[in-house]
Structure formats: C-alpha cells, structure tokens
Amino acid sequence: MEKMPHWADIVLIPLISLFLAAILSALVILAIGENPWAAFKLMVDGALMRSSGWGYTLYYATNFMFTGLAVAVAFHARMFNIGGEGQAMLGGLGVAYVCLFIPWPHWSLALIGASLGAAMFGALWALIPAYLQAKRGSHIVITTIMFNFIAAAVLNYFLVNVLRPPRSMDPATKTFPDATHLPSFRDMFSTAETIMFRGAPANVTFFIALAACVLVWFLIWRTKLGYEIRAFGHSESGAKYAGISPVRITVISMLISGALAGLMSVNTTMGESERLVLNSTEGAGFIGIAVALMGRSHPFGVFLAAILFGFLYQGGAELALWTNIPRELIVVIQALVILFTGALDNMVRMPLEKLFLALRKKGDA
Amino acid sequence: MTAPAIELKGISKAFGPVQANKDISISVQPGTIHGIIGENGAGKSTLMSILYGFYKADKGEIFIKGQKTAIPDSQAAIAAGIGMVFQHFKLVENFTVLENIILGAEDGALLRPSLAKARSELKHLAQEYELNIDPDAVIENLSVGHQQRVEILKALYRRAEILILDEPTGVLTPAEADQLFRILDRLREEGKTIILITHKLREIMEITNTVSVMRRGEMTATVKTSETSPEHLAELMVGRKVLLRVDKKPATPGDVVLEVEGLRVIDEKGVERVKGIDLTVRKGEILGIAGVAGNGQSELLEVLGGFADGTGTIRMNGVTLPLMGKGADGQSRRHAGIAHVPEDxxxxxxxxxxxxxxxxxxxxxxxxxxxxxxxxxxxxxxxxxxxxxxxxxxxxxxxxxxxxxxxxxxxxxxxxxxxxxxxPDLLLIGQPTRGVDIGAIEFIHQQIIALRDQGKAILLVSVELDEILSLSDRIAVMFDGHIMGERVPDQTNEKELGLLMAGVTQEPAADAAKVVDQQFALQDEERGGA
Structure with missing residues (x-):
C-alpha cells in the first residue's frame, strides 16, 4: 500500500524541503546583518526578471542538466558516479580537439562533431572506473573521485604542454575558429527592435540538454536496456537470475553516464568561452549529484532541479555583485538546499506520511 | 481457576485503511502452549507486536496474570515477563553465546561480573530445561537450530514466563523442528506459557493445547487442539474447504529431457557444494530433490538455471549446455527450454x-x-x-x-x-510454497501437477518433506553435495528419507536423537569450516 499519493512524494516533499532551506538561509543572512527579503528579491530580479538573467540561469541549468542526468543514469544501476567533474573535464578536451583540428563548414556540423567528441572522451574516462568495478570490484565511488584528480592533472598537462599556443602564458587553447561559434540565445531570439539575452552565455546547447532529458527518459523507462539497468540497480541477484550480465550493465551505464557528463563541456567550452580553459567545469560535476538527488533521478525532476540550481548560481552572483553578502554565502544556501532535499529527506517525509495516513483515516471514518 | 497467564480483550489496530487487528480477545492458561494460526497477512504478527510493545493498540486491554498491564515498549514487555523469539534472529553474529545473552541486560559498566553471572545462570537453565549449548561458541558458527536456542535462552535469562515464538520452524530442518518442540514441551512442563505463531497446521496439531485461528485481522475461532482436525483448521483459516492432499494420476514418464552427469559446483568462497551428482528427468515426471537446506540443492538449481558456474555435463534434450563462460546464463537457458522458479x-x-x-x-x-x-x-x-x-x-x-x-x-x-x-520443456522449481499461504499452496501444487500432465519435465527442490512426498514421482535425497539415493514415494516414508537426509545410508540408526545430533555435528562442522 502506498503511504501517500504519488504527487505528494514528487512535488510536495521537495517544495517543503526547499521552503525549509529558504527559511534557514534567511536566518543566516539575517545573522550577518543583511535583509533576507531584499536579498531574495535581488536574486529573483537578477536571475529571473530580465532576459539576460534568464540567459545566465539557463546557461548554468544546461550544465547541471547534463551532470544531473549523468548521476541519475548511474543511480538507476545503483552506482554512485562522483566522477562527473573529471568526465566533463575530459569532455572539454574532446571538444577542443574536434573544434581545433577539424575544419568545420558550419556550426551545426561542428556541434554534432563536438558533442560526439565530448561524449566519447567523457565516456572513456568513465570506462576505466566502470571496468575496475565490474571486473575487479574496486568501488566506483573511490575510483571516480580519484579520477577527478587525475583528470585535472591530465587536462593541465594537455593545456600547458600540448594545446597552449606558442608564447602564450595562459594554460588554455587558442580561440576556436569562427565556424564553430554556436548561436547564443541573443543570436536566436533578438529581433531588429529589441535585443534579448544581452551578454548572456546561454546557447543552443540548452536544447541539446532538453533533448538529452527526453532521451534519457526513453532510455530508462521504455527500452530493454533501461529495463535491465533498473533491474540490476534494484537487485543484482535478480538480474543474474534473469540472465542480465552485471559486467555489461555496469560498463554500459557508466559509459552513458560519462558521456552525459562529458556533453556538459559543449556548453561551457564551445558555447561560452570558445576555447578550453583550465577550470571550465566550475564544480558543475558535483552540483549534478545534488540535482540528481533532488530530481529523484527522474529526467523531469533533474530538469526542474537544474533550473533551480541555475537560479541559485545566477542569483548568488547578483548578490555578490550588489550587496555585502559574500559570494561564499550562496554556497551556504546551496548546501542547505542539498542538505534538506537530499540528506534530510526523511525529516520531511515521515511527518507528511503520518499526516496523509491520518487524513485518510478521517476520510474513511 | 487460576488467572490466565495472559489475556487480551478487544484489541484493535489499524494501519491507515487496513484493519490489521479487529476486536481480538484471547486468554491463555499458564503452563500451556497456545497456537495462533492464520495465513500470511491475517494479523498474527501485528497482534504479537502489540503484545511486545512494538505497536500501540488503537483499542483494547492486556491483562498479565489477571492484572491490567500497559506495554508501551519492549522494555515493559520484558518487565512483564514476556519474551519473544523472532522469525529472524536478533543476534550479533560475531559475539559469543554468552555475550549475546547479556547484551542489553548487563549489570554494570564492567562486563566480567555480568558474564560470570550469566555463565552460572546459563548452566542452571541448561540443566532445568535441557537447553545445552556451549556458552563460548560464536553465533555465526552455530547451526540455525542452535541459534534459535540462544534466542530462547535470552528470553529465559530475562525471566520470561510467557514465550512468544513467531514462525519458529520457518528456518529449521525437520529434525531441528522436532528438537525445538521437545524443548517447548519441556518448558511447558516447567510451567512456562508459550504462544506459538505459525501457518503450519502440522505443528499446531503436534504441540499446542489450544489454538486460535485468525483470518483477515479477526479471530475466527479458538478451539481445543484435541477437538479439531487439520482440515477443520484449514477451513477456518481460508474460509472455505481446502484440499490438503494433492490429487494426481500416476506419472507416464517419456523421453529423457535433462541429463546431469558428474556435476560439481564450487561456490564463491571456494567450498565445494555439489560433489559430482548424476540425475535424469523425463518428460511427464516430477523429480523431487529432498534434503536439509544447505546441502547443495540451491547450487544445483543455480547451475541448471545458468547463474552459477559448475563442471561436469548437462544435456537438455540431448544437447550439451555450457556450465561456465559464454552461453552459461539465464538467457541461454531459457532459449534451451528451461524455465526456473527460483528458491528466493x-x-x-x-x-x-x-x-x-x-x-x-x-x-x-x-x-x-x-x-x-x-x-x-x-x-x-x-x-x-x-x-x-x-x-x-x-x-x-x-x-x-x-x-x-x-x-x-x-x-x-x-x-x-x-x-x-x-x-518450457523443463521447469526448475525451488521451494514453491515457502512463505505461501494455504489457499495458494493448493493452487500452486495443482499448477505443477497440471504441467507434468502436459508432458513437461519438472525438477522440484523443497525442504518441506511433505511437499516432496506428495508431489514427486521420484525422490532423490541430497546430503553434503551428494545424492544419497533415489526412492519412489509409495515405497518410502519420512523416516527413511530423514535418515538419508542426515547422510545415513546404512540401517539401522537405533534412536532418532542420535541421528539428529550427528546431523547437527556435521552441519556445525561444515559451517565452522566455511
């Protein structure tokens, strides 16, 4: 018997958690002598009330959708892929090679090429931990964490020793050719009279992220592979009985997860900076974990959570710009959201379940 | 007349819309064994959880020795002299017997005095109730039957006068179950009151004085065991007439479907579980594999089902199937015409x-x-x-x-x-009715027989000897990875099969108890070695 209606589980609980996180954040802001209501208004104004604000929010959300989906897919196979960060970094390397060394006639082709490159590099970076988990039993959490550090070192090596233009002191590639310039939201949505999304980095990759959400949904709930991934995630012994190879599922789901994480760098590297820089991932790989947790590993949930975190990122930047609230505080707020939606889930869930049971009893009586 | 040891009056408990217990009243006389029987989900466990303080009843009262008693938590239950032996033991696996017994009942900050006290107390209990057990044995090295004794000792150490046992034989072999009943009998003689929760009619008939039947949260009847019959109880449990015996025509075996030759299985820990067995199963027959759990039957099923590796030969309709590597997986087995209802x-x-x-x-x-x-x-x-x-x-x-x-x-x-x-051409079926209620058992047995009558081959593994005897056309008994022998149901009996299950091929083992002890020794040895 279900303890409470489905909608309460997926809508009400995250909302209440969010509300609690907001209250606590307000108290923190109050404690440092600022006005929480003004801060909140500033965040909303800066992130949602202007098209340029939306341009930033959706740009961040694009990153979080990819990394959130990456974590979600691995979750379904009961694996905790903490290596999204490293996989995204390597994805960036893939994008750089595709953009720098292939003469693309048009951005659309370049986008396809760069996406494949990013996905492939990300997937390959996930393959090694996946193989070690499947064949040697090395725990995926440990190996993927370590692979983040290795990825950072690898990226550093390539940027300093291989891809850095001569005489440049900056560990970054040269700017990608013009033909690989992706249309930004400004390019796409501005008319002759009004300029929309001025200066904002959101670009066409956002739609690839949306497509990825839909495709992941199909993959997980409509295909044989998704069926096997979920079965394996729920019960390994059951999967073995059914003839589903644990090695195969472990490797394939991590490949998909790594590819999704890698795709993130199409947005940052090709869509925004148009060259590969050292810290292009900016911790989005880790935010992906929170996004997947909050989104309950469901692509639609991931989509909503990614937008929320995009809002927090952009709103936080606005706070740092216009108030005395330090930028670090936004990390505190984000951490509170993660704490409430991820770790303290049961704190909200249990009283709510009791409430629904009581309501139902009353209804029956 | 003495006051009842325990009396429940009008106990009701609902979980949301589900009325798990509805106005239940029972009264148990001291020094008796009272059975509570009912199908899964009838509300037996809920009732006992209320008695042990896990749940609070919505309505109703509990009287212990005639005194109204509130039991808000398990501490209160223990204080009231109630001890509970759960279906799944609550023991710390890597602690000794003694350490487990004092766990939660230590007298002070230092362990030594408590342990010393418990040791002498245990000796006393062992003499009084014939509950012999090595106080320094580590739990994980004990057989399931012995672990259960530790649970009983735990309750007695806490001065329990009323002992509740929840499906105590679910995890026991027939021999271990017999031993348990001897212990319960002894406890009853010493004046303890026992409540036995089970869904097995045979156990009720064998040991209880009175029995209460539960169905869908209600107490449908309370009767003296001597005045009832299994058929009557089954009817009270299910609410309709139930066929307890399986009706079947003689088998008409056809061609050989499955051939197993020299099959060996080594498990993940490197222990050889199946030690070279040969089997054939023909069309239109049921081959039953009897044996105490843990003697290689599970591994046999797993290898045949394709999810464990083995060596030797298996042929399905004359075609050799791989036993490890490529082609040894559940998918390939299904393509070869093998269906598998797994044990778990x-x-x-x-x-x-x-x-x-x-x-x-x-x-x-x-x-x-x-x-x-x-x-x-x-x-x-x-x-x-x-x-x-x-x-x-x-x-x-x-x-x-x-x-x-x-x-x-x-x-x-x-x-x-x-x-x-x-x-399928061949159905592998393990423990088909484990944890299944009586009404469904009847149905499942009928389906298995019907499949046989369609000319399918069936390999049945069960630890329930009754089930093996009533369904099988041939019975092979497994012990310690070997097949000890094959028998035809009509020409054998539980005693003979029981001896084979204990690894005794040569008659005669003078007294059954000796065999049982031998079997325990073997099991302990095996566990200790693993």
Whole structure:
C-alpha cells in the first residue's frame, strides 16, 4: 500500500524541503546583518526578471542538466558516479580537439562533431572506473573521485604542454575558429527592435540538454536496456537470475553516464568561452549529484532541479555583485538546499506520511 | 481457576485503511502452549507486536496474570515477563553465546561480573530445561537450530514466563523442528506459557493445547487442539474447504529431457557444494530433490538455471549446455527450454520494486514478442500481464501494483505465471510454497501437477518433506553435495528419507536423537569450516 499519493512524494516533499532551506538561509543572512527579503528579491530580479538573467540561469541549468542526468543514469544501476567533474573535464578536451583540428563548414556540423567528441572522451574516462568495478570490484565511488584528480592533472598537462599556443602564458587553447561559434540565445531570439539575452552565455546547447532529458527518459523507462539497468540497480541477484550480465550493465551505464557528463563541456567550452580553459567545469560535476538527488533521478525532476540550481548560481552572483553578502554565502544556501532535499529527506517525509495516513483515516471514518 | 497467564480483550489496530487487528480477545492458561494460526497477512504478527510493545493498540486491554498491564515498549514487555523469539534472529553474529545473552541486560559498566553471572545462570537453565549449548561458541558458527536456542535462552535469562515464538520452524530442518518442540514441551512442563505463531497446521496439531485461528485481522475461532482436525483448521483459516492432499494420476514418464552427469559446483568462497551428482528427468515426471537446506540443492538449481558456474555435463534434450563462460546464463537457458522458479523469489525471481507487469516479462524481456521497434511494448506487456494474472488468480489483479505489495503467495503466482506460460520443456522449481499461504499452496501444487500432465519435465527442490512426498514421482535425497539415493514415494516414508537426509545410508540408526545430533555435528562442522 502506498503511504501517500504519488504527487505528494514528487512535488510536495521537495517544495517543503526547499521552503525549509529558504527559511534557514534567511536566518543566516539575517545573522550577518543583511535583509533576507531584499536579498531574495535581488536574486529573483537578477536571475529571473530580465532576459539576460534568464540567459545566465539557463546557461548554468544546461550544465547541471547534463551532470544531473549523468548521476541519475548511474543511480538507476545503483552506482554512485562522483566522477562527473573529471568526465566533463575530459569532455572539454574532446571538444577542443574536434573544434581545433577539424575544419568545420558550419556550426551545426561542428556541434554534432563536438558533442560526439565530448561524449566519447567523457565516456572513456568513465570506462576505466566502470571496468575496475565490474571486473575487479574496486568501488566506483573511490575510483571516480580519484579520477577527478587525475583528470585535472591530465587536462593541465594537455593545456600547458600540448594545446597552449606558442608564447602564450595562459594554460588554455587558442580561440576556436569562427565556424564553430554556436548561436547564443541573443543570436536566436533578438529581433531588429529589441535585443534579448544581452551578454548572456546561454546557447543552443540548452536544447541539446532538453533533448538529452527526453532521451534519457526513453532510455530508462521504455527500452530493454533501461529495463535491465533498473533491474540490476534494484537487485543484482535478480538480474543474474534473469540472465542480465552485471559486467555489461555496469560498463554500459557508466559509459552513458560519462558521456552525459562529458556533453556538459559543449556548453561551457564551445558555447561560452570558445576555447578550453583550465577550470571550465566550475564544480558543475558535483552540483549534478545534488540535482540528481533532488530530481529523484527522474529526467523531469533533474530538469526542474537544474533550473533551480541555475537560479541559485545566477542569483548568488547578483548578490555578490550588489550587496555585502559574500559570494561564499550562496554556497551556504546551496548546501542547505542539498542538505534538506537530499540528506534530510526523511525529516520531511515521515511527518507528511503520518499526516496523509491520518487524513485518510478521517476520510474513511 | 487460576488467572490466565495472559489475556487480551478487544484489541484493535489499524494501519491507515487496513484493519490489521479487529476486536481480538484471547486468554491463555499458564503452563500451556497456545497456537495462533492464520495465513500470511491475517494479523498474527501485528497482534504479537502489540503484545511486545512494538505497536500501540488503537483499542483494547492486556491483562498479565489477571492484572491490567500497559506495554508501551519492549522494555515493559520484558518487565512483564514476556519474551519473544523472532522469525529472524536478533543476534550479533560475531559475539559469543554468552555475550549475546547479556547484551542489553548487563549489570554494570564492567562486563566480567555480568558474564560470570550469566555463565552460572546459563548452566542452571541448561540443566532445568535441557537447553545445552556451549556458552563460548560464536553465533555465526552455530547451526540455525542452535541459534534459535540462544534466542530462547535470552528470553529465559530475562525471566520470561510467557514465550512468544513467531514462525519458529520457518528456518529449521525437520529434525531441528522436532528438537525445538521437545524443548517447548519441556518448558511447558516447567510451567512456562508459550504462544506459538505459525501457518503450519502440522505443528499446531503436534504441540499446542489450544489454538486460535485468525483470518483477515479477526479471530475466527479458538478451539481445543484435541477437538479439531487439520482440515477443520484449514477451513477456518481460508474460509472455505481446502484440499490438503494433492490429487494426481500416476506419472507416464517419456523421453529423457535433462541429463546431469558428474556435476560439481564450487561456490564463491571456494567450498565445494555439489560433489559430482548424476540425475535424469523425463518428460511427464516430477523429480523431487529432498534434503536439509544447505546441502547443495540451491547450487544445483543455480547451475541448471545458468547463474552459477559448475563442471561436469548437462544435456537438455540431448544437447550439451555450457556450465561456465559464454552461453552459461539465464538467457541461454531459457532459449534451451528451461524455465526456473527460483528458491528466493524476493531476491531472484522478482524485482520487488518493479510492477507486476514488469515482472511478468522478467528474464524474457528481450523476447521479440514484447518489443515494438526499438522500445519495449509496455502497453502490450500490460495487457499480457493482465491476462496471466487473471488466469493465475493473482490478487489483487492489478498489473501496475509493485511486486512488493503482493502477498507471498501472490508473488509466487506471478513468478509461476511467467515461467509456466512460456511453455518450457523443463521447469526448475525451488521451494514453491515457502512463505505461501494455504489457499495458494493448493493452487500452486495443482499448477505443477497440471504441467507434468502436459508432458513437461519438472525438477522440484523443497525442504518441506511433505511437499516432496506428495508431489514427486521420484525422490532423490541430497546430503553434503551428494545424492544419497533415489526412492519412489509409495515405497518410502519420512523416516527413511530423514535418515538419508542426515547422510545415513546404512540401517539401522537405533534412536532418532542420535541421528539428529550427528546431523547437527556435521552441519556445525561444515559451517565452522566455511
């Protein structure tokens, strides 16, 4: 018997958690002598009330959708892929090679090429931990964490020793050719009279992220592979009985997860900076974990959570710009959201379940 | 007349819309064994949890020795002299017997005085109730039967006068169960009061003084055991007449379907579980594998089902099947015409979080019949699932309900519907009625016989000797990875099979107790070595 209606589980609980996180954040802001209501208004104004604000929010959300989906897919196979960060970094390397060394006639082709490159590099970076988990039993959490550090070192090596233009002191590639310039939201949505999304980095990759959400949904709930991934995630012994190879599922789901994480760098590297820089991932790989947790590993949930975190990122930047609230505080707020939606889930869930049971009893009586 | 040891008056408990206990009253006389019988989900465990302070009753009163007693938590229950032996033991595996017994009942900050006290107390209890056990043995090295004794000792150490046992024989071998009953008998002689919760009619008939029957949260009857019969109790439990004996025609075995030669299995820990066995199963017959759990039957099924490695030869309809590496997996076995109802439906046969319809294709999900393009034909599968659930009388007949929300019997019916309806040449079936209620047992047995009568070969593994005897056309007994012998049901009896199950091939073992002890020794040795 279900303890409470489905909608309460997926809508009400995250909302209440969010509300609690907001209250606590307000108290923190109050404690440092600022006005929480003004801060909140500033965040909303800066992130949602202007098209340029939306341009930033959706740009961040694009990153979080990819990394959130990456974590979600691995979750379904009961694996905790903490290596999204490293996989995204390597994805960036893939994008750089595709953009720098292939003469693309048009951005659309370049986008396809760069996406494949990013996905492939990300997937390959996930393959090694996946193989070690499947064949040697090395725990995926440990190996993927370590692979983040290795990825950072690898990226550093390539940027300093291989891809850095001569005489440049900056560990970054040269700017990608013009033909690989992706249309930004400004390019796409501005008319002759009004300029929309001025200066904002959101670009066409956002739609690839949306497509990825839909495709992941199909993959997980409509295909044989998704069926096997979920079965394996729920019960390994059951999967073995059914003839589903644990090695195969472990490797394939991590490949998909790594590819999704890698795709993130199409947005940052090709869509925004148009060259590969050292810290292009900016911790989005880790935010992906929170996004997947909050989104309950469901692509639609991931989509909503990614937008929320995009809002927090952009709103936080606005706070740092216009108030005395330090930028670090936004990390505190984000951490509170993660704490409430991820770790303290049961704190909200249990009283709510009791409430629904009581309501139902009353209804029956 | 003395006051009843325990008396419940009008106990009611609801979980949301489910009325788990409805106005239940019982009264148990001291020094008796009172059985509570009912199908899974009838509310037995809820009632006992109320008595032990895990749940609070919505309504009703509890009297202990004539005094009204509130039991808000298990501490209060222990203080009131109630001890509980759970179906799944609550023991710390790597502690000794003594350490487990004092756990939670230590007298001070230092362990030594408590341990010394417990040691002398244990000696006393062992003498009084013939509950012999080595106080320094580590739990994980003990047999299941001995672990259960530790649970009983734990309760007695806490001065329990009323002992509640929840499905105590669920994990025991027949011999261990007999020993348990001897212990219970002894406890009764010493004046303890025992409440025995079970769904096995035989146990009720064997040991109880009175029995209460529960059905759907209500107490339908309380009768003296001497004045009732298994048939009558079954009828009270299920609410209709139940056929306890399986009706079947003689088998007409045909061609050989499965041949097993020199099969050996070494498990993940490197222990040889199956030590070279030969078997054949023919069309239209049921070969039953009897044996105490843990003697290699599970591994035999796993290898045949393709999810464990082995060496030797198996041939299916004359074709040799690989036993490890490529082609030794569940998918290949299904293609070879082998269907498998595994022993543990919750860990293997079903994905508990999956809906019924997802489970109805589990293992066959790659079949082209269930696809529509590159996607799975979910709507089609749901329709098929609905049909199968109707045919197998799965209740409730909702394909969209998660498997974990069905009762044990209905879960098993979902597995059976899936495996039987695929029209296999050979059905492997392990513990078909474990944790399944009486009404469903009847149905499941009928389905197995019907499949045999269609000319299919069936390999049945069960630790329930009754089940083996009533279903099988031939019986092979496994002990310590070997087949000790084959018998025909009509020409054997429980005693002979019991001896074979204990590894005794040569007559005569003068007294049964000796055999039983020998069997324990062997099991302990095996566990100790593993």
């Amino acid at each position: 439906r919750q860990r293997e046969g079903l994905i508990m979080e999956y809906t019924a319809w997802e489970n109805v294709v589990f293992g066959y999900h790659l079949d082209p019949e269930y696809q529509s393009g590159i996607l799975m034909d979910n709507a089609g599968i749901q329709a098929i699932a609905q049909e199968k659930m109707d045919r197998f009388d799965v209740r409730p007949p909702h394909p969209k309900l998660a498997a974990k929300n069905f009762s044990g019997g209905n879960q098993q019916k979902i597995v059976l519907a899936r495996e039987i309806e695929r029209n």
